[in-house]
Amino acid sequence: MKEELFVSGRNIPNIDPYLNIWHWQIPLYLFLGGLAAGILFFAGYFVVRGKEKEMPATVKWATIIAPIALIIGLGALFWDLTHKLYFWQLYTTIRFTSPMSWGAWTLMAITPLSILWVASYMKEMFPRWDWKFDILNQFEAWIIKNRLPFAWIMMILSIILGVYTGILLSAFNARPLWNTSILGPLFLVSGFSTGLATIMWVSKDEHERKVLARIDLIFIAIELFLITHLFMGFLAGTAVATEAAQLFLGGDFTVSFWVYVVILGLILPATLEILEMFRFHIPKWLPPFLILFGGLMLRFVMVEAGQITRFLY
């Protein structure tokens, strides 16, 4: 038998043992992007369904958070670039094969759109609000008139944004932990769930929260289902994939993934939401807080762990 016993590795001081090129900024951005996508999707959805009046927090109040989250996220992305002054090069080209190019353009479209969305509700939210200039009032009237097409565009863009936060990672076949197409739907569903959690936190209306909690339960169930399939895929996969999964099955990230993401971030809030349905008294902030915590941890764990997994050495 001829088996490789040991490899020296490379020992390049600033590159090895592994190049941790993405730091806290990337998972933070992935979290905020998913959260904003969730908020905007449901704002659009309930406008399309004609339930604007029933869901005031979803359609109006919570959407204020979306542009703020997007701008902080963009700031984090910019922070992580090492050649910052050249960032505008992103917008000189469209590269269809690069998810990051897709993402950059999607953000370019959805960030101003989310600001316009909030602006169009300013007078409803703050009755004494005044745009000062006539042209702004006319522009607002135009947006309000075209709210339905706006809602549709926003829903489509937020799905692209949500999927992109996962596809960004799964496009890298050099990192076996990320190189699974299930990451796109997983991050989309998780992002929508964190968006719902934020709206629930903001909402003061009992009925609205109940509707949102029911939708959120479905999303948590889908997320658990996707996580199961993620591991089925890994364990039925090639050697590098199985090895990558070992990081979560006894390896360094076992506790942070199963305790923080799965138990505290998914199972516990789902249980609390079910108990709330049966009229148990649960602190209003607790399930959303846990969901947001779980969503943030999922991204931190995936980004950190993924960078360790590799083909060689």
Added chain:
Amino acid sequence: MRYAMAIDTNKCVGCSDCVVACQTENNVPHGYCRDWIVESVSGTYPNLDLEFRSERCNHCDNAPCVRCCPTGASHIEQGGIVVVNHDECIGCGACIQSCPYDARYPHPDGFVDKCTFCIHRVEKGQNPACVDVCPTSCLHFGDLDDPKSDVSMAIKDRSWKVLAPEAGTKPQLYFLT
């Protein structure tokens, strides 16, 4: 035209001369390398095999770094050489994450850097610096489409392997075994 390199692992003694030549030729910053030596031992005692490999960017035919680059800074030059255009690179790190060979690193000046097959020398008809300096002549460079080139002659009658072929990148460094 398809530039490639063959590395004779039976001849390589792991002296790291190629690494030093590259650092000098390309002004590689301290603490980083565009090429490196890997030493691997295989077999069962007492029948052990020691292999030295001088490794660098594989200038893949199906280069994931070029595919993932959002600005087009990573691109393919004539002859299949993968090059980073420093003025288009934003330093997002996508290409570093996408490389199964970890051939790229962030240059302290911000852009991403890697082996260029010494394209500035190749354009003048010279060999890459590492090839010219190798004391055992274990590195062979040239055009694979030309049957008389150094690299074509080197791999013609020898068995060879490439690194991580399962990554699907179609690497163009041929390790003669």
